[in-house]
Amino acid sequence: MNTSIGDRVRALREFRDVTQDELARRSGVSVDTIRKLEQGVRESARINTLRGLARALDVQLERLVGQPTVTRRLADDGGLLALRDAIQDPGSLPGVPGEDDLEDPPGPAEWAQQVRASTATYWSGGYSELAATLPGLLRDGRAAARRHDSESVWTHLALAYQLAASLSTQSGHPDWAYTAVEKQLAAAARASDPLLEGMGVSTLSWVLLRQGRWEQARDIAERKADALEPPRRRATPDQLAVYGNLLIAAATPAARADHHDDAMRLLRLAESAAVQSGPVHAYGTVFSATDVRTQQVNVALAGTEGRPDAALTAAAAVDLGSISRPVHSASYRVDVAQARYQTGDNAGALELLLEVEADQPEWIRFQTGAAATVREMLEAERRRNSTLRGLASRLGVDPAL
Template sequence: MARALPGLLRASEAAVAALEGVDQQQSMIARTHALLLTGKYLTQVRQYDMAYFALAESIRLARETGQTQLAATGVVGMGWLLLRQDRFEESEQLASQTAADIEPRISQATASEIAVWGELWLRVAAAARRNNRQDVADHARRMAATAGGALGREHAEFPAHWSAFGPVTAEAKAVEDLALIGDHRGVLRRADDGPLSPKAAKNLGRLSPNNWNRHRLDVASAYVSLGSHQDAMDELISLRETADVWLTHQPMARRVMADILRTRKRTLTADMRQLAAHLGIAG
């Protein structure tokens, strides 16, 4: 991705400069997608200043070309960036205002329109929860659940909608709230029940890989907090098998592993020592 993006950005910029009329309009939309992709990637690798520029420019271009849905998708990405920078109030206000601006008529809206609207409410909830605005967070979770219920199952339709969203995603994020307030038993109670249960996957669909991995880190954290070290290890080992590189970029994974090393009374297993070394944690 890092190797491909500079050429993609140069090419899209050159196309906008060289073309006219409808062709230029289409090239501007293509450049908007390239900038949005760049912003999301840079956020993932914690290059926040450059990510902010790319996302802001993608939102500007989307609005300039009348791509309301794409602009809202850019705001979803910007909300994530602001959240990772602990700029909770800005993230909440931006996502909330955009959700109000694009609020769909459920009976007439496309699935992608409902999904993006639901994702905006997820951003509001996450920011408000971390900013100790419980009432706002609860309202936002209800709105996200409404959007998920209207869809009926997980929805992903790139490029109209960049991330999967639906009732399972809304539930996973509600469980994340329980993790944030330290309700570890609540996390485990809901982690494999209801929309997140294996039985529900057939009717509701599955979480996106990224959301699933993040959810299972919450589960691992709950296990270690309750002293179930081997269950926590099972979660981490499973994540290493399916998302090795992703796992090494997750501070939560390192915190869980560090908690295991600090609180386990018996001798560490070989798996524990290997995973600790993989995550860069001294035993």
Template sequence: MPESSDTHIGTRLREARKRAGLTQRGLASASGVSVSLIRKLEQQEVQETRLETARALAVALRVPTSALLRRDDGMDDAEPVGPWEQVRAALTAPRQPSDVTDAEPTARGLGAALRATEPLFAGDRFAELAVVLPHLLRDADALDDEEPHTRAIRGRLLQLTGWLLTQNRQFEAANHALDRAQAEATDRLDGAATATIQCWLLLRTGRVGEARELAERWADETEPRLSRATADELASWGWLMLRVSAASVRDARQGQAADALRMASAAAAALGREHSPEGDWLRTFGPTTVVLKAAEHEAVTGRPDRVLAASEQVPLDELPRTSNNRNRHLLDVADAHARLRRYGEAVDVLREIQAASPQWLPQQRYARDILGRIVRRRRTLTPEMRGLADAVRLPL
């Protein structure tokens, strides 16, 4: 469906700029965004821009970022479905009994299969998951709802599927998986874990206001007394506060972002260490996680020196090489080096990520943007830069 002009960021940008009494050149000077890009956005020659760019414009105009971003009724996938077509089909297919030639799946058997598959999720092994996940989803739907632990197993599988599809920019399918996971939640902490992923999906699709509201609602419902809370309760609430903070900083609400980060820090301090509720690597939370997210805030607000200072507090060698913590932080480190014109260091960090997670890096538009800035400032490219450009699909 064609996008109507009244929902395009350019229309909102032009109106906000005029209300602020700024020329395009004045807005460029105040925001650090090129006057050329501002002109193209307002004239709708460019259909989209990065969230960080929208935020810089919003700060200069003194409006929330969400006031500039379009609000679509749906969430179309940002990239072709490709290998995820079968996963989508399994997610949306009507529930049917298993083929009569096969043994009926059991909760115990599926639980064991899911546990065996979780290292693929944690290791960002997307190609293998695209093959095995449709089968797991179909078996989960065929389980007897009266069998013990069925909801917990099905809900966990749907959580992981939503997380995976969000990683791979299959946003509509991810939204469907997470809605189903929420319906299968076995208790409020399980629901909060799904809500944390839903907030991340909303952030990745630029819906920062909705992400903040969802995180706030769940944080209010699950807020514990720090002196009496269990470790699982602290970790769950701490993550929701990190989502409130992440949405707020991207929406140019600095005070709210700082307050939420302080509350997450209090929860982490009460824990005193990194804690994984029921061994769930997706929900791991503690002091190190808070430092990672504090560094991310510095990256969003354009303070690369503070990103690198925060990074020195992170025990990178002790962190698992998973996309939900170490790799995402390393992108912030690479971005900080690039902004400080330390291009060799930035390339080294990107190559480190590529070596650790070769299937994850190509999905990161952030990595493409970082490398694009480096390439534009170089007269010649090293073989390492060319290899990275191919990996992240950056046209040369």
């Protein structure tokens, strides 16, 4: 039986023995809104309201809104379960006998190329393809590390686990992602690369953010950024890129906790580093001034009281054509769509979401923010909009109106 958001709020609240008044105090959401949700008077709420409730109830946003944690295609193919088994491979634990390798592992050059190809697949939004190939990639990487034990092999194994953590988080499994990050950091240590470890901490911060552990997400990213802050006159582009990524990682949870001034301070530091470094492709990601500016849009929308006007102002400074990664472009446009909707531009929001769906039909099905915006739009529609309802259906959003 399908349950409403209000049913889930009530069940989680009662399970934790929390009153409506106490939940209101913890979440920053009014008692009236909580009461209307639980009584079914309201079918949904703004995304920032839902984030506040999820945080106060100590659950992932995906669970609160009832979004499936995997897409039907990936679940049917068994790809995600194979990914879980590859991440949590008992044979990779100390003292546990592993299976003998059935084939020779790839050589260092071939292994590095495989990781680069999988990274490109991730950033192009090809999650089904990646889910199918990543388990084998991890097994090949572990075998290559046993055979060759070089810093290059360990570096690319760390990046492979970074991909596993990212895909697990995107598909609603941050607990798998946490395990993947542990292995990412262990491989980075074997590679003797402090910057690679810094990217591991950046990934961990994102995983903690998706687990609702905002304070920890900010703290570890900010402390690692302080530890790796390069001397500006002698800084290399890679140093600036890792430092800037950590600052971005710290800014997002700061904004979620309504510390917007702190978040913008962190992003200004990141933008300064990006201007100095220029666009950098390193450690499985991209860092540029444009990427930082897209995060200013995201940060403006975060927290219990988002600022959509400020988000649209920040968006005016973003050159969409200079965003090099398709997934980055799609994520940014979903944020702009949310800002448009919250400022009353429903048609503009729907138009942009449909554009993103056309560009990234698989990626968008994983995005809780896109689904939440569509759910809000459904609740607010004054007359039946078949285009909106078609999009809702494809995203797995139950109108329940």
